[in-house]
Amino acid sequence: MKFLRSIPIVIILGGLFYALWSGILEPSEWKVPQSAEIIKAKVGEAQLIKEGSKIFKTSCAACHSLRYKKIYPFFVNAPNVKPLFKILMKEHNGFLTRDVYESAFALQLEGLKAAFGSVPPDLSTAYVYLGEGKLFNIIKNPQKVLPGTKMPNMQLNDKQVLAVSAFMKTAILPTAKETSRRHLIGIIVIIFFIILAILLALYRKVVFEEDNIEE
Ligand code: HEC
Known part of the structure; x- marks a missing residue:
């Protein structure tokens, strides 16, 4: 049985993939602290998103854009631009692609770079590429995660950090309600294919019987 020999390889690769995907290998100091998890469960996603939207627009948008949410740094309101x-x-239509945005406002972005050492990045996809834990810790205490960074400590409490993070998540990922809706659609599609396969198998049998074909 040739295929049996490939089972250990599949298990090892699958295990590695799972470890990376599930965040088991993520350093523990970058996890969302347990105390914050409790706040998150208590306050609820919708409320956090609402508060986070305000905090982002008043605090973070001083430096950062969140283009997927049509949020741009304060400098775009300066009279000259x-x-x-x-x-x-x-x-x-409100969505400036990265090249359009960066070339139109190159001067202003250079100004931010001169002030902070690097251009404060667009945060549209940050929730995904940093992961929830690392994002939480960067916002809470930038120096801890990015030593030497010019990103200021915005002195937010755990709830405010959770709120900004929840809002940033909505830029790149669907809400919990939308996610469960999509899972449901996935299950319905799979059931549909299973029923289709059974019907086709029955139909095949009937056709073969009618034509007296030996299988
Ligand atoms: C005064 C300007 C300024 C403000 C205000 C500011 N940031 Fe930053 N932020 C920066 C700079 C500059 C960097 C780049 C740091 C670096 O590369 O070391 C940064 C980096 C980050 C990063 C890391 C991105 C990455 O790809 O590594 C995150 C996340 C972030 N900021 C989130 C926020 C949030 C959320 C807020 C509002 C609560 C905020 N920042 C407010 C200047 C700012």
């Missing part, structure tokens, strides 16, 4: 910003937003 506001007209250009308005035209671009209208032309592109």
Whole structure:
């Protein structure tokens, strides 16, 4: 049995994939602390998202864009760039692709770079590429995760950090309600294929019997 020999390889690769995917290998100091998990469960996602939206727009948007949510740094409202910003937003239905955004506001972004050592990155996908735990800790205490960074400690409490993080999540991932809706659709599609397969098998049998074909 040739295929039996490949089972250990499949198990090892599968295990590795699971370890990476599930975050088991993530350093524990980058996890969301237990105390914050309790707040999260208590307050609820919808409320956190609402508060996070406000915090992001008033605090983080001083430096960061969140283009997937049509949020741009404060500098786009400066008198010298506001007209250009308005035209671009209208032309592109509110979503400026990275190249359009970065070339239109290169001067302003260079200014931020001069002040902070690096351009504060767009945070549209940060929730996914950093992961919830690392994102939480960067917002809570940037120096701990990115030693020497110019990203300021915004002095947010755990609930506020959770709120910003929950809001940033909505830029890149569907809400919990939408996720369960998609899972349900997935299950329905699989059931549909199983029923289809059974019907086809029955149909095949009937056709073969009618034509007296030996299987
Ligand atoms: C005064 C400007 C400023 C403000 C305000 C600010 N940041 Fe930052 N942030 C930065 C800079 C600069 C960096 C890049 C740091 C580096 O590369 O070391 C950064 C980096 C980050 C990163 C890491 C991104 C990455 O890809 O590594 C996250 C996440 C982040 N900021 C979130 C936030 C959030 C959330 C807020 C609001 C609560 C906020 N920042 C407010 C300047 C700022």
